[in-house]
Amino acid sequence: MRVSHRMVLHFPPVVTGHPITYRLARDYNLVFNILRASIGPEEEGLMVLEISGEEDDYRRGTEYLIAQGIRVQPLIQDIRKNDDRCIDCGACVGICPTKALALERPSMKVVFDIDQCVACGECVPCCPVRAMELLF
Amino acid sequence: MAKTLEEINEKIRSGRAVVVTAEEMVDIVAENGAKQAAQRIDVVTTGTFGAMCSSGVMLNLGHSKPRIKFGGGEVRLNRVPAYAGLAAADLYLGATALPDDDPRNAVFPGEFAYGGGHVIEDLVAGRRVLVEATTYGTDCYPRPDLTTWFALDEINEAYLFNPRNGYQNYNVAVNRSERTVYTYMGSLKPQLGSATYSSAGQLSPLLNDPHYRTIGLGTRLFLGGGIGYIVWHGTQHSPAVERNKSGIPMSGAGTLAVLGDLKQMSSRWLRGASFRGYGTTLIVGLGVPIPVLDEEMAAQTGVSDADIQAPVVDYGHSYPEREPEIICHVTYAQLKSGSIEVEGRTVPSAPLSSLPRAREIAELLKAWIAEGKFQLTSPIAALPGAESGLVTKPMPHDPPSGNPSTG
Numbered sequence: 302m303r304v305s306h307r308m309v310l311h312f313p314p315v316v317t318g319h320p321i322t323y324r325l326a327r328d329y330n331l332v333f334n335i336l337r338a339s340i341g342p343e344e345e346g347l348m349v350l351e352i353s354g355e356e357d358d359y360r361r362g363t364e365y366l367i368a369q370g371i372r373v374q375p376l377i378q379d380i381r382k383n384d385d386r387c388i389d390c391g392a393c394v395g396i397c398p399t400k401a402l403a404l405e406r407p408s409m410k411v412v413f414d415i416d417q418c419v420a421c422g423e424c425v426p427c428c429p430v431r432a433m434e435l436l437f
Numbered sequence: 438m439a440k441t442l443e444e445i446n447e448k449i450r451s452g453r454a455v456v457v458t459a460e461e462m463v464d465i466v467a468e469n470g471a472k473q474a475a476q477r478i479d480v481v482t483t484g485t486f487g488a489m490c491s492s493g494v495m496l497n498l499g500h501s502k503p504r505i506k507f508g509g510g511e512v513r514l515n516r517v518p519a520y521a522g523l524a525a526a527d528l529y530l531g532a533t534a535l536p537d538d539d540p541r542n543a544v545f546p547g548e549f550a551y552g553g554g555h556v557i558e559d560l561v562a563g564r565r566v567l568v569e570a571t572t573y574g575t576d577c578y579p580r581p582d583l584t585t586w587f588a589l590d591e592i593n594e595a596y597l598f599n600p601r602n603g604y605q606n607y608n609v610a611v612n613r614s615e616r617t618v619y620t621y622m623g624s625l626k627p628q629l630g631s632a633t634y635s636s637a638g639q640l641s642p643l644l645n646d647p648h649y650r651t652i653g654l655g656t657r658l659f660l661g662g663g664i665g666y667i668v669w670h671g672t673q674h675s676p677a678v679e680r681n682k683s684g685i686p687m688s689g690a691g692t693l694a695v696l697g698d699l700k701q702m703s704s705r706w707l708r709g710a711s712f713r714g715y716g717t718t719l720i721v722g723l724g725v726p727i728p729v730l731d732e733e734m735a736a737q738t739g740v741s742d743a744d745i746q747a748p749v750v751d752y753g754h755s756y757p758e759r760e761p762e763i764i765c766h767v768t769y770a771q772l773k774s775g776s777i778e779v780e781g782r783t784v785p786s787a788p789l790s791s792l793p794r795a796r797e798i799a800e801l802l803k804a805w806i807a808e809g810k811f812q813l814t815s816p817i818a819a820l821p822g823a824e825s826g827l828v829t830k831p832m833p834h835d836p837p838s839g840n841p842s843t844g
Contacts, residue, residue: 388486388708388720388791392623395631395787404775409792426548427624429488429710429720429789 305353307336307376307418310366312346321369322350329362330354336419349376349420379436380420382413386432393424393433439731442651445479446812456480456726456806458799459640459738466739475735480806480813483645484659484724484798485637487790488710490621491601491672492719493531494557494699497593498568500526505580510572513537515556521570525578529598530556532709532719542714546619552717555709557597560589561661562704595699597661597707601671603723605643605691606747609634609767609786611779614753619714623789625752629779632749632786637795638742638769642725643691645738647684648823649676651727653816658695659724659802662706664811665697670820673829680823681746684737687766688748691820695723706798724798726806728813742769749779759831 312321325331331354340346352359366373382402389410393402401417402424404410424433448454455478457465462481466474496519507521512528516536520529534553541547560566565586574581589595610622611632618625623633638644646652656667671692678690706722729735746766755762767777772786805811821827 389793390487390720390791391788392633395633395785395789396624396626404787409773409788423624426546426713429712429718430708431550431711 302356303353304356304359305351306359307349307351307416309374309376309379309420310346310348310350311372311374312340312348313370314344314346315370319369321366321371322348324365325352325362329358329365331358331362337421376415376418376420380415380418381434381436382411383432383434386430387411387428388430388432390429393428396423396427398423440479440729442728442730442813442815445728445730448479449806449809449812452807452809454479454806456482456803458796458803459483459645459727459740460796460799462735462738463639463741466735467741471732471736471739474739475729475732478729478735481645481727481729481738482724482799482802482806483637483640483642483727484722484795484802485603485641485790486706486722486794486798487635487637487720488621488712488718489599489602489604489721489723490533490718492557492597492599492721493529493553494560495594495596495598496528496530497595498526498528498587499593501580501583501585503580504578505570505583506572506575506578507570508572510570512568512570514566514568515551515559516567516569517551517553517556521572526593532557533716535717541716546624546714548713549711549716552709552711554717554719557719558704558707558709560595561699561702561707563588563590589700596696597665597699597702598694598696599721600694601673601692602695602721603642603671603693603725604636604689605641605647606686606745607634607636607689608750608756609747609772609777610752610756611749611764611784612753613751618753619712620752620756621712621715621718622752623787624713627753629782629784632772632777632779632784633789634747634769634772634786635789636747636769637790637792638745638773639740640792640795640799642723642727643693644685644745645740646725646727646734647680647686647737647740649691649820651730651734651816652693652725653819655814655817656725657811657814658726659722659798659805660695660697661699661702661722663697663699663701663703665695665723666814667693667820668696669694674821674827675829676821676823677826677828681744683740683744685740685745687746688763693820722794722798724795724802726802726811726813742773745769747772749777
């Protein structure tokens, strides 16, 4: 069965020299889409990836990443709309490039669909009451 | 047959008043006509919850021992400068005030994480606020400085006093320039990439009584979760702008100066807010009940989003340069649908004021009135109307060369 997941990878400095995504494609047959990458010398690297493939390949590919010392987290843990702070003003809807943040009609409430999110981070400073939290 | 306000208040006192929100009134008038609606409905409630930058609080902290005179000195609340030019212990804190060390737009666009609006939210939420004051000593007020904490329930008077709230219609912001602009109407994508609007439309107070027949000085209203009153027309009140054939203004027109007891209010309805690249402000919840005195009031409170036009203005060049161009008009029905047509292009439109919260305010007011807890007031004096010819003026002696002495 084909699966598709968005995940955040945290690379310890020693691993950043290895071609991890090449291995995922070549050895585990996984299609990857890099949504964000921030890797510099001597520091922890960060990559947000969308990975698709057969379920078994996905599981083995994830095990490979973990065996390399990479911390793997589903994206959903890293981006949050704080519903206690949100006032449904819609400012974020205006700025979101993928409609992950959208207005539900007829209620006109703001709903966050994490599956559409590419973690661009624009909603965070745009929200007037700081209800969007990006935790990586 | 017209009703009087006193008759309506009598029905409120005896629990017999028929109260609906302005959105419910749209359907009632559409289905039954204004005449029947006027007979059946007694009060229509309105609501809005959006950024209102001309807002602030008037505080009296009480006197220290020995006494200190704030007036003529400097006072900061949670590091945000307050205005101390009145008496010894009176202060005014505005929503857009910023701490001295806020970098503003030094690294553009600035974040503006904390300002006057946030201090007001902190106060109303019951959190303690730091006061730091330095001033000059006098025989009667010998103390030169002071640092202390206070909470809202510990001080004397605290009024929310907002010189310009409840705008009757407002601009739709777009950006025709080549780069993203960061404004009080949000971050606007270049080349007509996005449009924003900040009005509740058919639920908005002054759009439901466009000629201010029932809304005036002394009108009691929902303000910040408590009770407030209209005390004057607001700054930049512009009743004589162009109106459509139903009398609805086609650009920002009337405004309200409102005042209320901060101690009755809640942080659900008063929120400090930050607009990237612009600054801080206060998001205010406001709602006005409108008595349906006659058929004309029924027709006006039955106004729908499709009947209200808003002006599309370019914030990339026209607005900052104070050029009067209006690109086109769109209705609130079009705006609320999520996209509008501007110069032949489909532009995504998003709100900045919260319609769910505006609806909640109209429902809350409806409940207060239906429960007999809130009676309506009759204006003691009218707001200037369109016949006054009043339109807001630009700043005087605006020197084109930028040199004040040759202007």
